[in-house]
Amino acid sequence: MKLQYNVPDxxxxxxxxxxxxxTSKLQILLIKRASDPEKGKxxxxxxFMEKHETAExxxxxxxxxxxxxxxVYMDQLKVFAAVDRHPIERVITVPFYALVKPxxxxxxxxxxxxxxxxxxxxxxxxxxxxxxxxxxAALDALKRxxxxxxxxxxxxxEKFTMKDLQDFFEAVLEEKLDRRNFRRKIxxxxxxxxxxxxxxxxxxxxxxxxxDSKTYRTISxxxxxxxx
Amino acid sequence: MKLQYNVPDxxxxxxxxxxxxxTSKLQILLIKRASDPEKGKxxxxxxFMEKHETAExxxxxxxxxxxxxxxVYMDQLKVFAAVDRHPIERVITVPFYALVKPxxxxxxxxxxxxxxxxxxxxxxxxxxxxxxxxxxAALDALKRxxxxxxxxxxxxxEKFTMKDLQDFFEAVLEEKLDRRNFRRKIxxxxxxxxxxxxxxxxxxxxxxxxxDSKTYRTISxxxxxxxx
DNA sequence: TTTTTATTGTGTCAAATATACACAATAAAA
DNA sequence: TTTTATTGTGTATATTTGACACAATAAAAA
Numbered sequence: 400m401k402l403q404y405n406v407p408d409x410x411x412x413x414x415x416x417x418x419x420x421x422t423s424k425l426q427i428l429l430i431k432r433a434s435d436p437e438k439g440k441x442x443x444x445x446x447f448m449e450k451h452e453t454a455e456x457x458x459x460x461x462x463x464x465x466x467x468x469x470x471v472y473m474d475q476l477k478v479f480a481a482v483d484r485h486p487i488e489r490v491i492t493v494p495f496y497a498l499v500k501p502x503x504x505x506x507x508x509x510x511x512x513x514x515x516x517x518x519x520x521x522x523x524x525x526x527x528x529x530x531x532x533x534x535x536a537a538l539d540a541l542k543r544x545x546x547x548x549x550x551x552x553x554x555x556x557e558k559f560t561m562k563d564l565q566d567f568f569e570a571v572l573e574e575k576l577d578r579r580n581f582r583r584k585i586x587x588x589x590x591x592x593x594x595x596x597x598x599x600x601x602x603x604x605x606x607x608x609x610x611d612s613k614t615y616r617t618i619s620x621x622x623x624x625x626x627x
Numbered sequence: 628m629k630l631q632y633n634v635p636d637x638x639x640x641x642x643x644x645x646x647x648x649x650t651s652k653l654q655i656l657l658i659k660r661a662s663d664p665e666k667g668k669x670x671x672x673x674x675f676m677e678k679h680e681t682a683e684x685x686x687x688x689x690x691x692x693x694x695x696x697x698x699v700y701m702d703q704l705k706v707f708a709a710v711d712r713h714p715i716e717r718v719i720t721v722p723f724y725a726l727v728k729p730x731x732x733x734x735x736x737x738x739x740x741x742x743x744x745x746x747x748x749x750x751x752x753x754x755x756x757x758x759x760x761x762x763x764a765a766l767d768a769l770k771r772x773x774x775x776x777x778x779x780x781x782x783x784x785e786k787f788t789m790k791d792l793q794d795f796f797e798a799v800l801e802e803k804l805d806r807r808n809f810r811r812k813i814x815x816x817x818x819x820x821x822x823x824x825x826x827x828x829x830x831x832x833x834x835x836x837x838x839d840s841k842t843y844r845t846i847s848x849x850x851x852x853x854x855x
Numbered sequence: 856t857t858t859t860t861a862t863t864g865t866g867t868c869a870a871a872t873a874t875a876c877a878c879a880a881t882a883a884a885a
Numbered sequence: 886t887t888t889t890a891t892t893g894t895g896t897a898t899a900t901t902t903g904a905c906a907c908a909a910t911a912a913a914a915a
Contacts, residue, residue, distance in 0.1 A: 448719075482680070546851075579875095601891075605892060
């Protein structure tokens with residue numbers, strides 16, 4: 400029999416703030432809870448951490464069950480551990496935020512979720528538990544990280560225009576950026592490769608770019624990489 | 628009887644990386660473990676999270692039991708949850724780093740620690756569990772935060788010289804800074820009040836400063852405050 | 856008592872970076 | 886063919902950064 404010198408009485412979950420980016424807007428993937436407590440309320444995808452899993456593995460399981468996506472950018476946030484955050488048990492949760500490219504996902508609500516949808520960040524419904532606070536923490540983390548790491552490319556499609564990229568920064572930072580200064584800065588950072596393709600639209604064609612994966616590796620190693 | 632729909636089998640602890648700053652060096656408070664597992668090894672102060680406590684409250688309890696200090700700057704790091712990080716049980720830990728002014732502490736090793744001492748950051752002994760990794764994560768967080776928040780003042784005594792402050796930045800950032808440019812930058816940030824006092828030393832007197840608590844509040848609200 | 860030595864304190868110039876800003880080219884729709 | 890909305894580009898100015906040298910001081914050594 401296994402020696403157990405402490406009797407745990409606190410459960411541990413993971414919750415995932417899964418960001419998407421579509422039509423110039425940040426979105427979050429929400430599920431409708433299929434069971435009590437808070438049955439029928441919208442909530443973040445999550446689940447109990449299992450004994451054989453690390454926190455990251457739990458979060459990856461939650462994410463892949465729901466979206467079929469693996470191998471995405473994830474980052475852990477500070478735990479939420481208010482004593483009364485769960486109405487029945489003592490539960491602390493390890494929150495993650497994840498960045499999913501729109502071209503990759505196909506939704507797959509499973510047993511614990513009766514429904515799932517991508518919700519615009521500025522139209523969030525009332526959420527279960529303290530999930531609104533977790534989302535705010537994830538937004539703060541995203542706002543911080545977008546300056547320090549080239550994470551825009553985890554969220555945009557493979558080919559994108561300068562405007563797409565600028566829209567992404569503006570959506571995350573919640574501020575307008577000057578178009579010419581933006582382009583100069585991005586070009587100076589040497590993180591883009593100009594493609595011989597354009598996107599046709601209602602007006603002048605827009606040049607398509609992709610991300611330069613060689614510089615990505617260089618930059619990712621650097622602790623600081625401040626764009627804005 | 629209380630409804631319990633999940634049987635938890637993972638224990639939760641908190642661990643504290645308690646930073647001090649003395650004679651121009653960053654220090655960490657280590658304890659010697661008084662009980663198994665890893666009895667006799669040096670380790671971070673920590674303890675099981677209790678059911679009635681938040682993570683912060685647990686960390687404050689650990690800190691005040693050991694040092695008698697309350698009301699210090701603390702910040703939570705990412706959890707450590709490797710499956711085999713603890714030899715007996717499944718334990719995940721919520722790490723914190725704390726900043727303690729040297730004038731405040733008086734060590735108080737209690738039941739779980741047979742000894743405690745302030746260890747220079749560049750002379751760490753072999754540590755129990757994964758505590759060396761936790762310390763590295765804390766150092767990274769400190770390096771990041773020192774640029775974004777005026778935390779130097781949580782670690783320095785109330786009155787200090789420009790050199791003290793520069794030593795602190797250099798110790799945390801692990802790089803040399805130009806003295807004249809450093810002073811210009813600090814003065815520009817308007818976070819210091821010049822006192823009518825000097826510290827006498829082996830050479831020219833050094834002017835003493837204290838931190839301007841009014842600007843502290845303003846700065847702390849800002850998300851970004853980059854000094855270096 | 857004089858000289859040496861290590862430390863504090865200060866300013867300027869050049870380079871890099873950030874900000875503010877206007878107009879021509881294009882392609883679809885009117 | 887005219888209108889309209891969008892893409893793409895450069896310059897001038899202000900701000901910030903980085904490099905750098907010398908006088909004042911106080912103790913210690915000569």
